[in-house]
Amino acid sequence: MNVEHESQWEQDLLEKINWLxxxxxxxxxxGITRLLYSETWLDAQLALxxxxxxxxxxxxxxxxxxxxxxxxxxxxxNETILTGSxxxxxKNGGLYDGQLGILAGFFALKHLQQTYGQPLRNIEIVxxxxxxxxxxxxxxxxxxxxxxxxxxxxxxxxxDANGESFEExxxxxxxxxxxxxxxxRDDLKAFIELHIEQGNVLETEEIPIGIVQHIVGQRRYNVxxxxxxxxxxxxxxxxxxxxxxxxxxxxHGINDLALSYGDPLVATVGEIQAQPxxxxxxxxxxxxxxxxxxxxxxxxxxxTENMTENLQTVADHIGVEIDIDMWMDEPPVPxxxxxxxxxxxxxxxQQLTYKLMHSGAGHDAQVFAQDIPTAMLFVPSRDGISHNPxxxxxxxxxxxxxxxxxxxxxxxxxxxxxxxxxxxxPKMNETTTIGKESEV
Amino acid sequence: MNVEHESQWEQDLLEKINWLxxxxxxxxxxGITRLLYSETWLDAQLALxxxxxxxxxxxxxxxxxxxxxxxxxxxxxNETILTGSxxxxxKNGGLYDGQLGILAGFFALKHLQQTYGQPLRNIEIVxxxxxxxxxxxxxxxxxxxxxxxxxxxxxxxxxDANGESFEExxxxxxxxxxxxxxxxRDDLKAFIELHIEQGNVLETEEIPIGIVQHIVGQRRYNVxxxxxxxxxxxxxxxxxxxxxxxxxxxxHGINDLALSYGDPLVATVGEIQAQPxxxxxxxxxxxxxxxxxxxxxxxxxxxTENMTENLQTVADHIGVEIDIDMWMDEPPVPxxxxxxxxxxxxxxxQQLTYKLMHSGAGHDAQVFAQDIPTAMLFVPSRDGISHNPxxxxxxxxxxxxxxxxxxxxxxxxxxxxxxxxxxxxPKMNETTTIGKESEV
Numbered sequence: 009m010n011v012e013h014e015s016q017w018e019q020d021l022l023e024k025i026n027w028l029x030x031x032x033x034x035x036x037x038x039g040i041t042r043l044l045y046s047e048t049w050l051d052a053q054l055a056l057x058x059x060x061x062x063x064x065x066x067x068x069x070x071x072x073x074x075x076x077x078x079x080x081x082x083x084x085x086n087e088t089i090l091t092g093s094x095x096x097x098x099k100n101g102g103l104y105d106g107q108l109g110i111l112a113g114f115f116a117l118k119h120l121q122q123t124y125g126q127p128l129r130n131i132e133i134v135x136x137x138x139x140x141x142x143x144x145x146x147x148x149x150x151x152x153x154x155x156x157x158x159x160x161x162x163x164x165x166x167x168d169a170n171g172e173s174f175e176e177x178x179x180x181x182x183x184x185x186x187x188x189x190x191x192x193r194d195d196l197k198a199f200i201e202l203h204i205e206q207g208n209v210l211e212t213e214e215i216p217i218g219i220v221q222h223i224v225g226q227r228r229y230n231v232x233x234x235x236x237x238x239x240x241x242x243x244x245x246x247x248x249x250x251x252x253x254x255x256x257x258x259x260h261g262i263n264d265l266a267l268s269y270g271d272p273l274v275a276t277v278g279e280i281q282a283q284p285x286x287x288x289x290x291x292x293x294x295x296x297x298x299x300x301x302x303x304x305x306x307x308x309x310x311x312t313e314n315m316t317e318n319l320q321t322v323a324d325h326i327g328v329e330i331d332i333d334m335w336m337d338e339p340p341v342p343x344x345x346x347x348x349x350x351x352x353x354x355x356x357x358q359q360l361t362y363k364l365m366h367s368g369a370g371h372d373a374q375v376f377a378q379d380i381p382t383a384m385l386f387v388p389s390r391d392g393i394s395h396n397p398x399x400x401x402x403x404x405x406x407x408x409x410x411x412x413x414x415x416x417x418x419x420x421x422x423x424x425x426x427x428x429x430x431x432x433x434p435k436m437n438e439t440t441t442i443g444k445e446s447e448v
Numbered sequence: 449m450n451v452e453h454e455s456q457w458e459q460d461l462l463e464k465i466n467w468l469x470x471x472x473x474x475x476x477x478x479g480i481t482r483l484l485y486s487e488t489w490l491d492a493q494l495a496l497x498x499x500x501x502x503x504x505x506x507x508x509x510x511x512x513x514x515x516x517x518x519x520x521x522x523x524x525x526n527e528t529i530l531t532g533s534x535x536x537x538x539k540n541g542g543l544y545d546g547q548l549g550i551l552a553g554f555f556a557l558k559h560l561q562q563t564y565g566q567p568l569r570n571i572e573i574v575x576x577x578x579x580x581x582x583x584x585x586x587x588x589x590x591x592x593x594x595x596x597x598x599x600x601x602x603x604x605x606x607x608d609a610n611g612e613s614f615e616e617x618x619x620x621x622x623x624x625x626x627x628x629x630x631x632x633r634d635d636l637k638a639f640i641e642l643h644i645e646q647g648n649v650l651e652t653e654e655i656p657i658g659i660v661q662h663i664v665g666q667r668r669y670n671v672x673x674x675x676x677x678x679x680x681x682x683x684x685x686x687x688x689x690x691x692x693x694x695x696x697x698x699x700h701g702i703n704d705l706a707l708s709y710g711d712p713l714v715a716t717v718g719e720i721q722a723q724p725x726x727x728x729x730x731x732x733x734x735x736x737x738x739x740x741x742x743x744x745x746x747x748x749x750x751x752t753e754n755m756t757e758n759l760q761t762v763a764d765h766i767g768v769e770i771d772i773d774m775w776m777d778e779p780p781v782p783x784x785x786x787x788x789x790x791x792x793x794x795x796x797x798q799q800l801t802y803k804l805m806h807s808g809a810g811h812d813a814q815v816f817a818q819d820i821p822t823a824m825l826f827v828p829s830r831d832g833i834s835h836n837p838x839x840x841x842x843x844x845x846x847x848x849x850x851x852x853x854x855x856x857x858x859x860x861x862x863x864x865x866x867x868x869x870x871x872x873x874p875k876m877n878e879t880t881t882i883g884k885e886s887e888v
Binding site for chain 2: 205206224228239241246247253258274275280281284285287289290297299394
């Protein structure tokens with residue numbers, strides 16, 4: 009692309025981001041709320057369908073509301089390269105999380121078609137129905153359906169905050185469970201998702217593109233520390249079984265242990281509550297959460313084993329009881345090295361600066377990666393902010409990210425040789441997520 | 449008292465405790481709720497008045513509802529020895545906190561009158577209107593009025609949880625602000641309060657009587673730690689300004705510092721809150737409370753200075769902001785050494801086991817101690833429990849405590865020589881309690 013064209017399509021991109029953001033936008037704070045199977049969700053999918061068709065792409069909804077737009081291949085009609093992201097948002101989300109990946113695919117495909125004509129393989133954009141888990145307690149409904157990992161039984165009993173059932177909401181916008189897909193589509197040869205980083209690494213290091221090598225594994229815990237509630241004035245320090253003192257030592261220890269493991273291990277205590285929770289009573293109970301992540305399952309296992317051992321040691325030392333409940337255990341997911349290489353080569357070719365990194369958040373890509381060679385591209389998030397109306401990425405960084413995506417799609421869709429293999433990594437064990445689903 | 453008499457009056461005592469507990473008793477859980485100027489409060493005061501009069505004591509209400517019962521002295525008619533405690537309770541309180549001290553005075557005086565006849569000095573029992581601060585945000589209204597430390601202006605603007613004003617509540621039960629007392633009554637030569645310990649020291653050490661030498665000073669703080677809220681997965685440990693990590697280190701440090709000072713220093717973090725308070729977000733803000741107490745003002749000052757310095761050091765180290773707001777600063781109050789000696793001698797004489805100790809909780813005695821030689825007696829609290837229907841003291845311990853009180857009142861009321869001096873300790877600075885009042 010030359011400079012003049014570039015500035016024109018960058019301007020078009022920004023216009024399209026703002027156009028798509030109108031569906032579900034809060035006129036006061038600028039945030040978007042576009043929950044699965046809501047009216048604004050349907051309006052957004054139908055508007056995208058129209059936009060894709062105007063560009064000459066073939067469109068199709070699947071049975072649960074994932075929208076596909078296809079540029080047909082000339083030679084390998086049973087081989088499809090897929091890109092895209094999710095159309096749903098969290099409540100009061102930003103303009104980039106999800107919808108950017110769909111529009112990035114659109115601009116990439118439009119450019120490829122205009123510049124190179126028909127590809128050898130099919131290239132498809134997907135606007136996935138759902139990823140966030142913000143309306144119903146279930147995440148990545150869209151990608152799990154495409155990859156044959158969703159089962160209608162899993163969502164039949166769940167309801168939204170207003171008591172509306174999943175199936176009811178689905179049928180209101182014209183979709184219903186037909187024959188659920190039991191395996192990933194055979195024609196899918198690769199999936200690439202472009203997404204905002206949702207962290208501050210790229211911004212801090214002033215790099216416009218992140219090429220993801222791993223999506224982290226996550227373990228989440230609820231910890232309950234039980235001591236003895238006592239009068240804060242009349243109970244000498246030596247007579248106490250102070251749940252707060254114990255919890256503070258535990259949280260301090262978790263942090264020190266995480267630092268000792270070094271990057272990319274992260275551990276977070278986000279929630280805490282003390283009972284009875286009054287200034288002049290030694291707390292008898294403190295509850296807190298732990299979220300631990302790593303790209304390597306064995307390292308994550310090692311960290312959490314040491315962590316729980318340390319928690320028990322502190323509990324014994326202070327003389328309190330501890331209950332440690334692991335309610336989530338998602339293994340790490342590696343991206344496909346061959347596609348990562350293709351993206352790197354394209355970045356080098358186009359003189360784009362990139363950083364090989366991991367994703368600390370969960371994404372649809374981790375669902376695809378079970379069966380299909382998959383990779384992700386990140387663009388920076390200003391101040392690391394996401395799930396917030398303040399989400400922002402510089403237009404020049406958006407452009408760099410889309411150039412890298414375009415190059416990779418060219419390589420995969422227009423080149424004769426495609427040395428990607430059907431993925432052989434083990435299927436994610438769906439029973440490992442226990443208790444509740446949550447934002448990712 | 450011989451054994452037969454003893455068992456009789458112990459039985460009478462238990463009956464009176466249960467009788468007085470009927471005023472405000474919750475029939476389901478057995479707790480008492482007797483808030484200042486409520487109907488049950490008035491009923492209790494009137495019933496006590498009748499009981500005192502039946503014993504031949506002269507009774508009188510002061511302008512705000514403190515009830516006095518007097519045994520007139522024969523020789524020193526301008527010298528009065530006072531004992532008693534408060535009639536109000538916390539919401540759902542127990543059978544001992546407050547009312548025990550009034551009934552203890554009653555049984556002591558009854559025994560003295562029956563055994564020794566008229567004293568040389570007046571001996572009075574007081575059933576004080578209020579101490580707990582449970583209905584209105586003001587504590588020790590009763591004793592502050594007697595000691596000339598209360599000002600109607602302080603309570604004119606305050607309301608209870610139902611929006612009823614202090615003055616309105618007061619006038620409903622027949623009291624109103626007349627001429628508030630500006631100094632303590634001139635005739636008061638001593639005050640002794642018997643109270644439950646509200647801690648577990650006496651029970652643990654199996655000692656029935658505590659002779660209080662000091663009431664602790666208290667400082668209370670609200671601490672607000674401000675870091676940066678970030679995604680728990682995408683923000684490497686080194687890029688965080690984690691308010692929870694900082695708070696945990698701070699609380700751990702407060703505890704270690706308190707242990708290094710040793711008894712009787714106590715420090716408690718009873719309240720904590722994290723924002724946004726979700727499992728997958730690094731907290732941007734954590735607020736917690738600190739309650740620190742010591743019997744020595746300089747030690748308390750030294751501890752809190754070191755503590756705040758340490759908090760600041762942790763904040764600087766982690767890279768978070770900290771705001772430390774001291775909203776209460778009550779100095780310690782020593783009890784009168786001469787009365788403490790009299791009680792010790794009486795215990796020795798009657799072969800009662802006692803422990804010299806401090807009070808970790810606030811009491812009316814600290815108000816009197818500003819101007820009048822004052823002391824306190826403790827009896828054990830089972831499991832250290834107070835402000836709870838589970839409050840309990842063994843009858844044999846109640847009896848021992850009342851024997852010690854009776855002996856001391858005899859010494860003060862019936863002996864010619866009274867070498868107590870008008871107290872000279874500085875007046876408590878009332879402006880040091882900032883922001884809000886609270887349970888004591």
